[in-house]
Amino acid sequence: MRNLQEFRRRIRAVKDLIQVTKAMKTVSAARLRRTQNKVVNYKPYAERIKIMLSELAYAIPHAHRLFQPTEEKKPLLLVISSDKGLCGPFNYNVVRKALDFLRSREGVRLAVIGRKGREGLKRVYKIEKSITNIFQKLNFSHAKEITDYLLSGYYSGDWDSVFVLYTQFFSVGRYYPTVERFIPIPPFKEGAPQEFIFEPGLEEVVDGLMQHYIELEIWRILLESSTAEHAARMIAMDQATRNAQDMVRSLTLQMNKLRQEKITKELLDIVTAIEAMKKSQI
Amino acid sequence: MGRGQEERKMKLSVITPERKLVVDREVEEVRLPTPAGYIGLLPHHFPVMGILGVGILSFGGEKIAVEGGFFRFEKETLEVLAKMAWKPEELSRKQLKEEKEKALQILRTSSDPQEVERAAYRFSRASAFLTLFQD
Numbered sequence: 001m002r003n004l005q006e007f008r009r010r011i012r013a014v015k016d017l018i019q020v021t022k023a024m025k026t027v028s029a030a031r032l033r034r035t036q037n038k039v040v041n042y043k044p045y046a047e048r049i050k051i052m053l054s055e056l057a058y059a060i061p062h063a064h065r066l067f068q069p070t071e072e073k074k075p076l077l078l079v080i081s082s083d084k085g086l087c088g089p090f091n092y093n094v095v096r097k098a099l100d101f102l103r104s105r106e107g108v109r110l111a112v113i114g115r116k117g118r119e120g121l122k123r124v125y126k127i128e129k130s131i132t133n134i135f136q137k138l139n140f141s142h143a144k145e146i147t148d149y150l151l152s153g154y155y156s157g158d159w160d161s162v163f164v165l166y167t168q169f170f171s172v173g174r175y176y177p178t179v180e181r182f183i184p185i186p187p188f189k190e191g192a193p194q195e196f197i198f199e200p201g202l203e204e205v206v207d208g209l210m211q212h213y214i215e216l217e218i219w220r221i222l223l224e225s226s227t228a229e230h231a232a233r234m235i236a237m238d239q240a241t242r243n244a245q246d247m248v249r250s251l252t253l254q255m256n257k258l259r260q261e262k263i264t265k266e267l268l269d270i271v272t273a274i275e276a277m278k279k280s281q282i
Numbered sequence: 283m284g285r286g287q288e289e290r291k292m293k294l295s296v297i298t299p300e301r302k303l304v305v306d307r308e309v310e311e312v313r314l315p316t317p318a319g320y321i322g323l324l325p326h327h328f329p330v331m332g333i334l335g336v337g338i339l340s341f342g343g344e345k346i347a348v349e350g351g352f353f354r355f356e357k358e359t360l361e362v363l364a365k366m367a368w369k370p371e372e373l374s375r376k377q378l379k380e381e382k383e384k385a386l387q388i389l390r391t392s393s394d395p396q397e398v399e400r401a402a403y404r405f406s407r408a409s410a411f412l413t414l415f416q417d
Contacts, residue, residue: 045299048354048361128401140298140299194329199330205331
C-alpha cells in the first residue's frame with residue numbers, strides 16, 4: 001500500500017462493511033425486541049395453564065409416567081442451537097457444552113435443533129434427529145412438533161429421560177448454555193380443588209394439560225434460546241462495527257501521513273527550484 | 283337500572299402462547315369447539331373446564347379460528363387458552379381450499395396409516411376453518 005489510490009480503495013471497502021454490520025445489528029435488535037414481546041405474552045398464558053394444573057393436581061396420579069423418576073440409563077439430549085452464524089461464541093458454547101455432556105454419560109441419544117449445532121456435532125456423534133430452519137419463523141407449532149417427538153420416544157421406551165441443552169438468557173450481555181432435566185417432570189403444586197364440570201372428562205383434560213405443559217416448556221426454551229441468539233448477534237455486530245471503524249481511523253491516519261509526506265516533498269521541490277532560480281538571477 | 287342486563291354478561295379472554303386476541307371483553311354468549319362438537323356457554327353456567335377442539339370460536343358477531351387448547355369458565359369469566367388462533371383476516375380461503383384438496387388427495391391414495399391420520403386432521407381443520415367464510 002504505497003500509494004494513495006490503494007488507501008482510498010481500502011477505506012471505501014471497510015466503510016461498506018460498516019454499512020453491512022450496522023444493518024445487521026439493527027435487524028438483530030428488532031428481532032430481539034420481537035422475541036422478547038413473545039416472552040411477555042407467553043408468561044400469563046403459561047401461568048393460567050399452571051393454575052389449571054394445580055387445581056387438578058389432586059386428580060393426577062402420582063404414578064403418572066411423566067413423574068416417575070427413572071434410572072436415566074437411556075437419556076435423550078436435545079440440543080438447541082441456531083440456524084445462522086455470525087452470533088459470536090453462541091453456537092460454539094452450545095456445542096462445547098453438548099460434548100461435555102456426551103462425554104460424561106453413556107448411551108446418550110442426541111437430537112439437535114438448529115443448523116449450526118448439527119454442523120458442529122455431526123462429525124463427532126450420531127444425531128438421531130435434527131430439526132432445522134425453524135427460528136426464522138418461530139411459532140408454537142414447532143414446540144408441538146418437538147414435544148410429539150420427545151413424548152413418543154419416551155412412551156415407546158426409546159429413551160427413559162430427556163435432557164435439554166439450551167442457552168439461558170439473563171440480559172443482553174449475559175446468556176449461558178445450560179442443561180435441564182426435562183422429563184420426568186417434577187410434580188405440580190397442589191392448589192385448592194374446585195368443583196368443575198369437565199369437557200369431555202377429567203382424565204382427558206388432565207392428560208391434555210400435562211402434554212401441553214411440556215409443549216409450553218419447549219416453547220419457553222425455544223424463545224429463550226432465540227432471544228439469546230439475537231442478543232449475541234447484536235453484540236457481535238456491534239463489535240464488528242467498532243473494529244471496522246477503528247480500521248477506518250487508522251487507515252485514514254496512514255493515508256494522511258502519506259499525503260502529507262508527498263506534499264512536503266513537492267513543496268521542498270518547489271522551494272529548491274525557487275532558491276535555484278534566485279541564485280541564477282544574482 | 284341496567285343492572286339486570288349487566289348480570290347477563292360474562293367476561294371473555296382469548297389468549298395464545300404467542301399473543302392476546304381478546305382481553306376481558308363483555309359478551310352475552312360464546313360458542314366454542316370441543317373435540318366432541320360445539321358447545322354454547324351463557325352467563326351463570328356451572329364452572330367448567332375443558333379441551334378446546336379445532337374450529338371456530340364465536341361471540342358477539344366476531345369469529346376466531348382456534349386449534350387446540352383449553353377453556354375454563356368460572357366466576358362469570360371465560361378464559362380461552364388456545365394453542366393457536368387466527369382472526370378471519372389472517373387466513374386465506376384459497377389456501378385453506380388447497381389444503382383441503384391436498385388432504386383429500388392423500389386420503390384417497392395413501393395407505394400409510396400415519397400419513398392418513400395426518401391428512402384426516404388437515405382435512406377436518408381446513409373444513410372447519412372454511413366455515414369462517416360462509417354466511
